[in-house]
Amino acid sequence: MSAEILVLVEHRDGAVLDTTHELLGRARTLAAASGGEAVAVLLGSGAAGLAAGLGAARAIVVDDPGLESFSPSAYQAALVPLVRERQPVIVLISNSGPGMDVAAGLSAALDLPLAAYATDVTMDAQGPLVSSQLYAGKIEAKVRFSGGRGIVTVIAGSFSGDSTAAGGSPAVEVVGAAATDERIRFVGLIRPAAGDVDITRESVLVSVGRGIGEQDNLELVEALAAALGGAVSSSRPIADLGWLPRTRQVGKSGLKVKPKAYLALGISGAPEHLEGMRGAELIIAVNSDPRAPIFSVAHYGAVADLLDVVPALTARLGG
């Protein structure tokens, strides 16, 4: 075992994603605590230039035309030998779509344990300790690796993404891929059409989840949003149902918002939703379930039926 903390770099459109900086920040803290090194692993084709901006002691760049864009099979083929050889104590991977693919594949291929849905990773005398969320955030577990090393997939926003504390560029080592796998061919990126409203620019968001019950009830929140001079946003199921456009969706696969005020109405607060809104200045949650995880990020909460509270609030605001 080496004392290395490996971080898989996620990049798209020629830029490193924020989540990677979050992971690198924590990797440096863990490395400092354990006398190891934070090592960034960047897979790409001609993307070595991105390595200079990474907050790591060392960056290993695997450069191969087959890694031009993300592909689960090509990433796995490139990563397996690297992790096998370096024996890092922890491999940190973002719990994103690609991250979920790669982490589980690595775990199976290397018989290395995987702790998924992590919100915290620390290191003590017994080795890594991971806090993970289960049951859509309703249970928290603390777990260790039986062999003292393993893979962790981390929920976005769990660590601060300050990469300025990095202190200099990493030592960069460029290698070719040992193997690539072309059973999955990247065709292209498809970007969403611009929406009617840009929820990332609104200062007040009235956000609804499955607790709204019926599509017709959306009128109630539209009226509240109008009274507040804000816009309506939603959790994923509401967009999946087609009740609101996808551009109104907040969260992991939706948009990240930071309004002055975020009203979460009938939203349980699954980790994938919290990713998108936990940075709001003021969060007020209304939910009929007193155990809803949204209440652990809200500043104010009320256990109530949103269908009662919303009209009362709109009336109170003179809407």
Add this chain to the structure above:
Amino acid sequence: MEYVVLLKQVPDLAEDLAIDGDGTGIDREWLSFVASEWDEYALEEALHLRDATGGSVTCLALGVESGDVSELLATCLARGADRVGKVGSFEHGPDSHAAAAAFAEALRGIPHDLVLTGVQAIDDLDGQVGPLVATRLDLPHVSVVTHIAVADGGGAVTVHQEYAGGVVGEFEVMLPAVLGVQTSREAPRYAPVSRVRQLMKTATIEALDGGGGGGGGGSGSGLVIESMAVPTVGRAAEMITGNPAAIADRIAAILAERGIGSGAAR
């Protein structure tokens, strides 16, 4: 085209969860179970694809004693699956690595062009069963899939993998392959309860070998759970009490303090 869907039941989150006596698991005594949401999307997609390409849909679940796997599988038949099977025999749902080992073993004996799983389930810690199964069978896998179309005369599929901000990556995947389904093109179809009841009495549920039900060659998840807890809800939140009118008054006051809702917003 032969489609295989892997499904499971998970505890119903509408009910309160409690921690067991050891403090390392959830209390299973009073749990009620529902089908894992994403598995229903996976089945819905499989049924659509089969109707377009021909072939069959086989639904597999692990033979676990907790919950009611027979009801889950009868529901699959009621919705239109062609065949259902229970894999191995377990007291409760095993970790993802053991589940993947059992499914991989069973799949060696079942024709499969496309294996669909739910993108994730809420009840395990060690990651996704789909990629674990795929790696064991040396098949390609894509997670967080939102669109599937059969291409290349049945030799490949075109899929969308979802990223943040609604951006999707399009991939062409050679078959056989494993996909983790995030959502289906239409809401999962309804299965009448009476039909499910009837099928539970009459349908054949095949029993499939899961390689002894244990790790099946792997060494299990390798995770040691030190503790589990129900997080303190409202840790940070100030809870507003009273009737809806009182709650509305208080929320309006909190917003007004910040100049929101007084016409001065934006």
